[in-house]
Amino acid sequence: MSPRPPQSPVPAVAAERIEEAATLLAAGQLVAFPTETVYGLGGDAQDPAAVARIYAAKGRPSNHPVIVHLGPNGDPQYWVDALPDDAKRLIDAFWPGPLTLILKRAAHIPAAVSGGQDTVGLRAPSHPVAQALLDAFDARRAGHGGVAAPSANRFGHVSPTTAQHVREEFGDSVYVLDGGACDVGIESTILDLSRGFPALLRPGRVTPVDIADVLGVAPRLPDGSDATAPRASGTLKAHYAPRTPLTLAAFEALVPLLEGARNESAHIALVARTSSAGAWADAAGVHFVAAPEDPHIYARELYGLLRALDRADVTRILVEKLPETAEWVAVNDRLGRAAAAFEAGASPP
Numbered sequence: 478m479s480p481r482p483p484q485s486p487v488p489a490v491a492a493e494r495i496e497e498a499a500t501l502l503a504a505g506q507l508v509a510f511p512t513e514t515v516y517g518l519g520g521d522a523q524d525p526a527a528v529a530r531i532y533a534a535k536g537r538p539s540n541h542p543v544i545v546h547l548g549p550n551g552d553p554q555y556w557v558d559a560l561p562d563d564a565k566r567l568i569d570a571f572w573p574g575p576l577t578l579i580l581k582r583a584a585h586i587p588a589a590v591s592g593g594q595d596t597v598g599l600r601a602p603s604h605p606v607a608q609a610l611l612d613a614f615d616a617r618r619a620g621h622g623g624v625a626a627p628s629a630n631r632f633g634h635v636s637p638t639t640a641q642h643v644r645e646e647f648g649d650s651v652y653v654l655d656g657g658a659c660d661v662g663i664e665s666t667i668l669d670l671s672r673g674f675p676a677l678l679r680p681g682r683v684t685p686v687d688i689a690d691v692l693g694v695a696p697r698l699p700d701g702s703d704a705t706a707p708r709a710s711g712t713l714k715a716h717y718a719p720r721t722p723l724t725l726a727a728f729e730a731l732v733p734l735l736e737g738a739r740n741e742s743a744h745i746a747l748v749a750r751t752s753s754a755g756a757w758a759d760a761a762g763v764h765f766v767a768a769p770e771d772p773h774i775y776a777r778e779l780y781g782l783l784r785a786l787d788r789a790d791v792t793r794i795l796v797e798k799l800p801e802t803a804e805w806v807a808v809n810d811r812l813g814r815a816a817a818a819f820e821a822g823a824s825p826p
Contacts, residue, residue, distance in 0.1 A: 490606050490654055498654055499613035502527075502624060507534060509629040509643045510610050511656030512602035514575050514665050514681070515636040515780070516643050517546065517626030518651065519610075523618070528589040528625050534647065537632040542592040544577050544665070544710055545623040547601045548611030555621050556597055558583050563692055564670050570691045573603035575665040576683045579707055590625045596671045596707045599623075606656035627710055628664065629653075633818065635719055635783045638662050642784060662777035663811055667709045668696060678709040680807040682776070717811050718818035719783040721746075723794040725816040728753040731795045738762060738793070746786050749797035764791050772804045779811060 498508045505527045508519050518534060520527035522545045532539050545556060553568065554560045558581040567578060582588070582597035591597050602608065615622035628636040629643045629651070637643045640655035666681030668688060675696035677685055689695040697703065699712075711717070724734065728749055738745045739762055746764040747757060758765040766782065769775040786794050796812055799805040 490609070490656060494654060495606075495609045495613050498610055498652060499617060501652055502610075502614050503617045505530070507531060507651055508610070509637075509640075509647070509651050509653040510607055510626070511604050511640070511654065511659060512546070512607045512626075513604045513659060514602070514661045514663060515638055515659055516629040516640065516653075517607075517624075518629035518643075519546070519624040519626035521614075521618075522590050522623040522625040523587060523621075525587045525589040528587070531625060531627065534651070535627065535630070535632045537627065538592075539589075540592040540708065541632075541713075542594060542596075542598060542708055542710060543590050543625040543627045544598040544600055545590055546607065546611060546626050547599060547623055548615045549573060549601065549608050550612065550620070551601060551615060551623065552620065553578075553580075553599050556583055556586055556599055556623060557581055561670060563675065566691050567668070567670075567688070568601075571683055571687075572601040573608065574601070574683070575603075575661050575681050576600060577665045577667045577679075577710075579667060579669040579671050579678065579709060581671050592708055594707050596669075598667065598709060600665055604656055604659075606654055610654060633713075633716055633718055635717055635780050635787075635815075636664065638777075638780050642780070645784075658777075658781075660777065661773075662779060662781075663807055664711050666807075667712070669707060669709070671707060672705065676703060676706060678706060679711050680810050682773075682807065684803055684806070686803060711814075714814065715818035715820075716814040717780075718815045719787045719794065721787050721791060721794050722819045723783075723796060723812075723816050724819070725796045725798050725812045728797045731797065732757075734793075734795055735760070735763065743793070744791050745793045745795060746789060746791040747795050747797075748782070748786075749795075753797055764789055768797060768799075772799075772808055775799075775808050776811075779808060783815070
């Protein structure tokens with residue numbers, strides 16, 4: 478089983494800031510806060526008006542569900558119709574941490590957090606600032622506080638992994654708790670348990686092998702044929718996209734694009750392993766970025782890199798597709814969805 482990700486040293490966040498943020502949440506306002514995955518844009522999960530503010534701020538379709546975040550002492554059973562044994566085993570193994578469970582929603586939980594579905598996504602983040610905020614908010618809700626929090630960015634764009642990324646998205650319109658850079662760097666694994674069997678809806682740090690080690694059975698993997706799967710965060714074909722057009726392909730398929738750009742005197746970015754790039758790493762008109770060889774480091778740096786390339790003077794981003802092995806699934810997933818935003822017929826991010 479993969480160990481929980483280590484938490485880097487976190488900047489001290491004054492207790493007064495935590496209490497102020499919890500008070501804002503209790504008043505129906507929004508607060509951006511760090512988790513170990515990405516920064517979330519949070520609102521009271523039991524207040525439909527607060528959830529509506531999240532959708533409005535992000536420009537998010539109202540039928541696209543959000544994930545409810547619970548504190549270390551949160552009670553997942555309050556949020557669900559029933560908590561199956563498989564869920565209990567996974568909670569014991571991976572919470573707090575980057576695993577979201579999709580379960581049947583309790584009748585008293587507003588459908589707004591589920592995009593109108595009869596399910597709800599729950600997770601307990603491990604970031605200490607998130608835990609402090611969730612505990613403070615939980616105390617204001619008699620032990621039943623939950624914070625709905627999709628990523629703190631405009632819908633479809635690159636997720637934020639620092640407080641500055643959030644400010645770039647929303648300016649001063651959202652209260653931000655700064656907890657430093659996120660350690661995991663990509664969104665949580667989403668596992669559906671609402672239909673009597675485990676099904677992976679979104680890959681992340683917790684892998685199918687990790688899940689199988691706990692449950693004794695491998696989850697179903699997404700293959701486009703699961704028509705009964707509930708809608709879940711971050712599972713649209715086009716998502717996580719920078720503003721600069723991005724192409725993801727095997728390196729040999731990128732070479733003609735590099736040659737064409739050189740002939741046109743274009744300035745393009747190339748993100749590839751050094752062993753693949755060869756002479757292209759030093760070619761005129763190419764802004765080369767050496768791709769990390771470690772999948773966890775690549776995931777941690779990915780969104781910051783895409784944001785930096787949006788600020789660079791490049792007209793296109795070419796990214797080498799990574800090996801199709803288990804450890805690279807989550808990063809390939811995010812890059813594939815980013816590239817899909819620029820495919821023919823896709824709506825612009």
